[in-house]
Amino acid sequence: MQKVYGSAAEALDGVLFDGMLIAAGGFGLCGIPELLLEAIKEAGTKDLTFASNNAGVDDFGIGILLQTKQVKKMMSSYVGENAEFMRQYLSGELELEFNPQGTLAERMRAGGAGIPGFYTKTGYGTQVAEGKEVKTFPTGPDGAEEHYILENGIFADLSIVKAWKADTTGNAIFRKTARNFNPPAAMCGKVCVLEVEEIVEPGELEPDHIHLPSIYVHRVVQGAHEKRIEQRTVRSKEDA
Amino acid sequence: MAGESKGWDRNQMAARAADELEDGWYVNLGIGIPTLVANYVGDKDITLQSENGMLGMGPFPIEGEEDPDLINAGKQTITELRRTSYFDSATSFGMIRGGKIAAAILGAMEVAENGDLANWMIPGKLVKGMGGAMDLVAGVGRVVVVMDHTNKHGESKLLKECTLPLTGTGVVDRIITNLGVLDVVEGGLRIVELADGVTEEELRAATDATIV
Numbered sequence: 001m002q003k004v005y006g007s008a009a010e011a012l013d014g015v016l017f018d019g020m021l022i023a024a025g026g027f028g029l030c031g032i033p034e035l036l037l038e039a040i041k042e043a044g045t046k047d048l049t050f051a052s053n054n055a056g057v058d059d060f061g062i063g064i065l066l067q068t069k070q071v072k073k074m075m076s077s078y079v080g081e082n083a084e085f086m087r088q089y090l091s092g093e094l095e096l097e098f099n100p101q102g103t104l105a106e107r108m109r110a111g112g113a114g115i116p117g118f119y120t121k122t123g124y125g126t127q128v129a130e131g132k133e134v135k136t137f138p139t140g141p142d143g144a145e146e147h148y149i150l151e152n153g154i155f156a157d158l159s160i161v162k163a164w165k166a167d168t169t170g171n172a173i174f175r176k177t178a179r180n181f182n183p184p185a186a187m188c189g190k191v192c193v194l195e196v197e198e199i200v201e202p203g204e205l206e207p208d209h210i211h212l213p214s215i216y217v218h219r220v221v222q223g224a225h226e227k228r229i230e231q232r233t234v235r236s237k238e239d240a
Numbered sequence: 241m242a243g244e245s246k247g248w249d250r251n252q253m254a255a256r257a258a259d260e261l262e263d264g265w266y267v268n269l270g271i272g273i274p275t276l277v278a279n280y281v282g283d284k285d286i287t288l289q290s291e292n293g294m295l296g297m298g299p300f301p302i303e304g305e306e307d308p309d310l311i312n313a314g315k316q317t318i319t320e321l322r323r324t325s326y327f328d329s330a331t332s333f334g335m336i337r338g339g340k341i342a343a344a345i346l347g348a349m350e351v352a353e354n355g356d357l358a359n360w361m362i363p364g365k366l367v368k369g370m371g372g373a374m375d376l377v378a379g380v381g382r383v384v385v386v387m388d389h390t391n392k393h394g395e396s397k398l399l400k401e402c403t404l405p406l407t408g409t410g411v412v413d414r415i416i417t418n419l420g421v422l423d424v425v426e427g428g429l430r431i432v433e434l435a436d437g438v439t440e441e442e443l444r445a446a447t448d449a450t451i452v
Contacts, residue, residue: 027292027329028315030308053329080368081315098367101291102333102375109330121378122337125356125409128374164309176326178309180293183328211328227308233316234303 003170003220004199008039011193011221015158016045019072023108023154023189024052024062025161025182028081029230031174032061035195035223036160041065049073051154051188053104053181055085060228069093075154077101081230100128103151105184111153112187112216119148159189162225163212166196167203170217171210179211186216193219246442247389247418247435255280256433257345257386257416266295268336268376270346271314273386277345287323289341291372293332296324313372333372337379344380346373348387348412350402353449355412355424357385358404370407377408389417389446396448398422398429419443428452 005011022040026032037056040048041064048071055074056063065071066084073095079085088094099107100122110118119137123129124147133150140146161182164175172194174182186192194212199222248256250273258280261267268289269277278288288297290312297312298319306317335341350358357377360370377383391397398415414432415422420443421433428450434443444451 078369078371100374101372105329122375126406176309184330230315233300235300
């Protein structure tokens, strides 16, 4: 089965439709599927809901789809650093569903693992718990009952993720903290499109070192990445 | 800035917070004063977790060695250590929610006498989101808050009840402020320690929460 596509646009051909739910990998601007986001912008698909930890910045990441008003709703844990996002949100053009970061990651993982709901302590007694089922479990000290809230798995129409390297079958390896939301996002989509910095032949990646097994990956595309740094912090040589 | 010049400064608060950490602990530090805690751990073997998927967080890189694939939860470029490991976000919050992280040191807007914490949103102001704060306070072994005792209007940030939307209920174990150290105990807050030059009367006068 051929999974390798020649461009991000080709890799997305036939899988985009208006009103769809897309799970996207990345944390801040680190490890985001920048080529696929650009291709979605070019495709002009509208009314998108994104499950993504962040919303990019004004001119990079999901931010470019906010500029073109292609996004209807964000499911995120943190959306600072984006003026256009705030403008659309405050004017009511954009829906926002805040998810605690770990709850968002677990919702993706659960969806990918066939788990439609799970109970978590996170958010109990806060705004996040409003309207959600509460259940107690004897998990406290000496079997004391503790409160948990029901969260749902995310079942996305499409996953767009970014890895460092993949082989032509889709086995993927991430690099450093660019892994972040990419594996759980990859798992929870009906179709997963992966962009990488380098595609290699099967056998070139050590099987024990695969982070994301090929079964989760349906399409792969290689391209040049800008990999923008959001906050460049350094120390002087003298301090080192 | 009434009250804020009294007692410990930011670095002294961070140094005091570092005393909370025990050799061998895995710890998550929040943004702001908590980040400074890393400068004061001394010889203790502390492994810092960054919730975007890293254990063993190193210092900022030397100029020219920044790596866009290597950032902390504040999106700053950082470095790795010999002990570093990387993992995905679901695994990262699995270790947080699962109680594997011994302690989190966090900033706060308000703490209530029952341990309720508010540190993620002010209604009517720009809401950026809770990030990983709700997961951290719900899951880690011990939650230590480091913050100024009073806000910029001189009002206590240690309250009988939080007025802002909560991050977690009954989650705070210890509070370190510029005026001293307080524990959340049955019935209210207990004074553990006074900052240099601060009297118990002064701390009590600056505190709305019940002190037992």
